[in-house]
Amino acid sequence: MSIRVVRPGLLTTVQDLGRHGLQHLGLCPGGAMDPVSLALANALVGNPPGAAALEITVIGPELLFEHDTLVALCGAEFQGAIPHNRPLLARAGERLSVGRAVRGARAYLAVAGGLAVEPVLGSCSTYLPGHFGGLDGRALRHGDALPLAEDVSAERFAALKRRRGASVRWSAPPLTVPDREPIVVHAIEGQHAGLFDTAMQRLFFDTVWKVAPESNRMGFRLAGPALARASTDEILSGPTALGSVQVPANGAPIALMADHQTTGGYPRIAEIVSADVPRVAQMAPGATLHFALCSLETARELRRDAKERLDAALRSIAWEYGN
Amino acid sequence: MARLPKPLGVVPLGDLAAYVEFSRTLDLEVNAVAQRLAAAIVARAVPGIRDVVPALGGVALHFDPGFDGDVAKTAAELVELCMKKGLPDADDLGREVEVPVCYDAEFALDMGEITERLKISSEEIINRHVAGEYRVLMVGFSPGHPYIGGLDPDLSMPRRATPRAMVPAGSIAIANQQTVVYPYAISGGWNIIGRTPLVAFDASRGSPSLFAPGDRVRFYAIDRREFEMRKENP
Numbered sequence: 001m002s003i004r005v006v007r008p009g010l011l012t013t014v015q016d017l018g019r020h021g022l023q024h025l026g027l028c029p030g031g032a033m034d035p036v037s038l039a040l041a042n043a044l045v046g047n048p049p050g051a052a053a054l055e056i057t058v059i060g061p062e063l064l065f066e067h068d069t070l071v072a073l074c075g076a077e078f079q080g081a082i083p084h085n086r087p088l089l090a091r092a093g094e095r096l097s098v099g100r101a102v103r104g105a106r107a108y109l110a111v112a113g114g115l116a117v118e119p120v121l122g123s124c125s126t127y128l129p130g131h132f133g134g135l136d137g138r139a140l141r142h143g144d145a146l147p148l149a150e151d152v153s154a155e156r157f158a159a160l161k162r163r164r165g166a167s168v169r170w171s172a173p174p175l176t177v178p179d180r181e182p183i184v185v186h187a188i189e190g191q192h193a194g195l196f197d198t199a200m201q202r203l204f205f206d207t208v209w210k211v212a213p214e215s216n217r218m219g220f221r222l223a224g225p226a227l228a229r230a231s232t233d234e235i236l237s238g239p240t241a242l243g244s245v246q247v248p249a250n251g252a253p254i255a256l257m258a259d260h261q262t263t264g265g266y267p268r269i270a271e272i273v274s275a276d277v278p279r280v281a282q283m284a285p286g287a288t289l290h291f292a293l294c295s296l297e298t299a300r301e302l303r304r305d306a307k308e309r310l311d312a313a314l315r316s317i318a319w320e321y322g323n
Numbered sequence: 324m325a326r327l328p329k330p331l332g333v334v335p336l337g338d339l340a341a342y343v344e345f346s347r348t349l350d351l352e353v354n355a356v357a358q359r360l361a362a363a364i365v366a367r368a369v370p371g372i373r374d375v376v377p378a379l380g381g382v383a384l385h386f387d388p389g390f391d392g393d394v395a396k397t398a399a400e401l402v403e404l405c406m407k408k409g410l411p412d413a414d415d416l417g418r419e420v421e422v423p424v425c426y427d428a429e430f431a432l433d434m435g436e437i438t439e440r441l442k443i444s445s446e447e448i449i450n451r452h453v454a455g456e457y458r459v460l461m462v463g464f465s466p467g468h469p470y471i472g473g474l475d476p477d478l479s480m481p482r483r484a485t486p487r488a489m490v491p492a493g494s495i496a497i498a499n500q501q502t503v504v505y506p507y508a509i510s511g512g513w514n515i516i517g518r519t520p521l522v523a524f525d526a527s528r529g530s531p532s533l534f535a536p537g538d539r540v541r542f543y544a545i546d547r548r549e550f551e552m553r554k555e556n557p
Contacts, residue, residue, distance in 0.1 A: 023374040023385060024361070025532040026524070027466040035388075120526050129507070130466055132526040191334045191342070236347055237463070237470070239376050239383035241336035263378060263463030271337035274388060296395060299338035304391070 001067055002145040003111070006095060009061035014115055014134035014146075015108075017050035019123035023262045029242070030125045030133070033217060033258045033281035034106050036310055037075030040172045041110035043317040044072035044087045046156045051114030051149075052124035054140075056107045058284055060098025061140060063109075065090040070112035070153040076104025076177055076282055085171040089157045104177040105284035112156050116149035128217065129259060159321055170320065173313055175306075176278040182208045182288035185276045188296055190245060191238075192267030197230045204269055205291050209253070213285040217259040220280065222289075226251030229267065237265040243272030243280075245291075255280060273299035275306035327406055328353060330381065333399045339386045341398035346380040349500065351472050354460045357382050358417075358537045359410035364401060366411075371397075377536045379461050379470065417459065417537030422504070422519050424452075424495050424542050425550035430518035433483070433496070437514050440480060449544060451475040452516060457502065457540040462532060467506040467524025469534035474500050486512035493518045495542070502542075504534070520545075520553040 005012075015038065018031025032038040032055055039049035047053075054061070060078050069090045073082050079099030082088065084107075090096055098107070117124045117134055126134025135144060193201055203225055212221040227247050240246065244256045246266040255272060257280075270291060272280060283289060294302070334342040343360070346353040354377075361377035364384070371392070374385035384398050426449045428434065434445050441448070457473035474497055482498040487510060490496070494505040496513030503513050506523035523533045534540070545553070 020373040020385075022466075022531075023376045023383075024462060024536055025466060026462045026464060026468050027531075029374075121531060127526075130524070130526060188335060188337065191336075236349060236380050237378075237461070238344075238380060239336065239340075239342050239378045239463070241340040241383070241385065243337045261464050262376065263461060268336075271335065274337055274339045296335050296338060296393065300391075300393060303338055303388075307389070 001148040001151060003069065003148065004064040004066060005061060005140045005142060005144040005146065006064050007062035008140040008142055008144070009056055009098065010059035011057040012061045012140040013055050013126035013128070014052050014117050014124055015055040015126060016052045016124045018125050018258065019121045022121060026262050027121070028258070028260050028262050030127050030259050031123065032108065034075055034108070034176050034278040036176050036278045036306070037106070038108045038110070039310060040085070040175070040313060040317070041072045041074035041108040043314050044074065044085070044172055045070045045110050045112040046152070046321050047110055047112065047114050049314070051110065052117060053108045053110040053115060056098055056109060058101050058105055060100070060107070062095060062097040064095050065092060067092050067151070068153055069148065070157050071096070071109060073098070073107050073109050074172060074174070075107035076101045078102065078107055085174060087157070087160060089153065101284060104282035105287070106281060111148060112153045113148055113150040116147040127259060156321070163320055163322060172317055175309055175313065176282050178279065178282060182290045183279060183283070184292050185280055185289050186273045186294045186299065186302060187245065187270040187291045188273065188294060188299055190268035190270045192235060193269050195229050195231055195267045196227060196269060200227050200230070201269070203227065204253070205293055208288050208290045211283045211285050211287050211289070215285055217257055219254040219256050219260060220283065222253045222255065227253060227269065235265060235267055237263050240264045240268065241271065243274065243277045244268045245270040245272060257281065273302050275299070275302035327410065328356060330402060333395045335395045336383065338394060339388060339390065340383060341394040342378070342381055342383045343398055343402050344381040349379055351460070354379055354472065355413045356410070359413055360402065360405055361536070362411050362416050363405040363408070367405070369401060377461060378463065413537070417535065417539055420534060420538045420540045422521065422540060422542050423545040423549065423553060424517040424519050425545050425547055426517040427547050430494070431516050433514040434516055437480065437516065441478065443477065448478060448516065451478055452497070452502070453542050453544055455542070457542070459534045459536050459538040459540060460501065462534055462536055465507055465509060467532040467534060469504055469523070471502040471540055472500070474502055476500065480514060482512040483514060486510050490515065491518065493520065493523070495519060518550070520550050520555060522555040
């Protein structure tokens, strides 16, 4: 049982929620850049939130289904025939083409039962720099066969139909895709903010930053004014985290994303709050954002709010399955 | 037993990670305490904490997204509790790792510049590098990339002014009183003195990383023929 890749798209990889507990060996967790949309897509096909799915980036793939397969596409809005945010039964022999992203940058295509790639170090996520995980540690190519874990599509689609009749007329809410730009990204003060003088710190929060083309799953480079440090003393290499914003010598900030380095020697001017990281992940090159300084306590509240919104959406989807 | 140093503070790395900082400069004693503390935290298997990362100057804790508390406060309380209960002995942590190195000119890309700068012959540099007793201070930056302390102070030198665009995988390099091993071919600015045939990180191995924080490391010289014989393929 598999799905055939007719056209791979710009960068389509297998991702789940990543591999944890290995950062002391220098291995970042990786996983879906926007785990919220991954969880929604999985829920729509009756999977647990972290089942392995396709992460589709900016230009989508064309897939040929060899069997009736229940699928769902969540996250960024793409051109093409696949309806977003609802389950869809792709018929045997059917081709589904995902076009170009029109709002947001990344979408997740989940299949009922999940993709059955071999886990590496506890995760199916593709880690491109290390060439492992997912499908041979690389992005999809023309002709690839994506193995499916189990044949549950017919049974799950039947369960959905029992609930609502033949058609599925409801949809899940897009939780991470921006309505308008620049988006506001909340960030707490970074450990090394003090290495920049007050004017530079203000500049960081006043600037509308543009996501630069050389951004990837490791980090987003932000184009804007150069942030000059007050002192150029080397700092001791220290830990980084998902959402750390570091400023290398050229003064152009880098926001660390899913495949980030685990330690670094550049000053960290800010730390993006966890609730906003999936929203940043939806920024395509050229998209704009600005930072809003917040406290750790506010970051925690934003995290709770985001979790409540996701949990509510997941509950309502589970209801459609009669769970 | 020496008194344990107190952390300088707890720095939130966003709302799901915190860095318990002990020192802003490289201090091998403090680094050893960070590793002992990390071991004590790991041993407690605290729910909600999924990564404990000993770094050069402290310990970072990464929390599960479902964690509802305040990371800085939780980290500070946990550290205080662990330090009060006593930390495991440094000698009980880490393994012995022996690393064969071929120091041939073909691999020692920066040896010329090093001998010129330090006014020490390449033979003497190799002898001193091999004689050192080393400990892994941190593994970070990229998977399996160790920062190894214990370099002979006479071999101390800064990083190259201009980093190399591509450092070959397995390269052994020195700078900042440390030795590193490049697990992957990446860009880098450390001074390259040789190459190991071992693969430092292989995701398909049961124990993927050759080096872990706290490991005691010994380098020994091998010739080109042995290098080829022992060459591992990732």
